[in-house]
Amino acid sequence: MATDKKKSQQPAQKGMRGLVIGMIVFVVAVGAAFAVISNQSIKSLKLPSSVSKADGYGIVFNPTGSPKIDIWEDFQCPICDRFEGINGNYINQVVQAGHAKVVFHTMSFIGPESILAANAGACAANSGKFIQFHAAMYNNQPTTENSGKITNPWLTLIGAAAGISDPKFSSCVNNGDFINWTKNIEADAAAKNVNATPTVFVNGKELDRNTQYMDPVAFKKALTDAGVK
């Protein structure tokens, strides 16, 4: 009973088939175009005070210092927490002593709670307490990502624990003043081929992921070799 599918199809059915295919293609095209466009840097937006486009929108300490250390991280990333445990104190010393220009790029690719945390980090930077907030954030990092624990009220508490008394901090967190800025951090990291967190560049050159990240002696040597006192 061999029948020809094509012959038995009504013209109306063929039109319908075209319509269904057309709809799928349309949805794919619109979705893809939207995804591409919405992940570009935003041209005019509110920036934290220590941030400039030239430094990839990162939060800058000691802008005239040298060498330049760039750190890409995500507040929800567990390996960043380990990195912070191993090298955090040393990095903070370098920042406080002014021995290098240090740029923190707080990424948010892990999800919506990273965006909230990065926004709060920028608010803390505006209140002059980024380093303290940064430490408190990792000390209290939730064990699972996007579990619902990181909320604006929770981040406000982290800020209080970090010693932020600036009344602007909580409104900045709650209003999401720098939510759009987190997009620019992401877009810049994407353009610079940053594919993991933490990622550390010393004078624009990435450290060796296999040997220099998780060993405090090797990490310190990499920085001192580059001219950090």
Added chain:
Amino acid sequence: MANQEFATTHMKFQGWITLLARLVLGGVLIAAGALKAGNPAHAAMAVRAYQVLPVTLANILGYALPWAEMGVGLALVIGVAVKGSAIIGGGLMLLFILAISQAWARGLSIDCGCFGGGGASLPVTRLMCKKSSEIPVSPRSRFTYFGIRTVNLG
């Protein structure tokens, strides 16, 4: 005689096997696309980590690929443009295997990012590719939206 018997049995089950292959490949593509589409920044990072494409292209692919996967998966499940979608779906799986293999060969320590941020899924990918390779050569599949067999009584 035996040959003819086989041919008849083949005719009988062919459509159902193809339907199964379509649903599995389509379902996997829809799931993989949907899980990634919600976090394009992470998807783009996953593509960059393969270190094959120039950064700009890798980013565009990362943002767009989840949508393409969902579209192809949807076409396979509904049953429109089955042959074309199966070829594209199977081709994607082949590309993924090549991409993962080259990363392994170069000693890149990466997470495939197949279904979003985490989870290595090479065994699944391999299975899907095998399944999907069966579809384009199949004459007909059960329950395609417009390809339901009709019997001409005239």
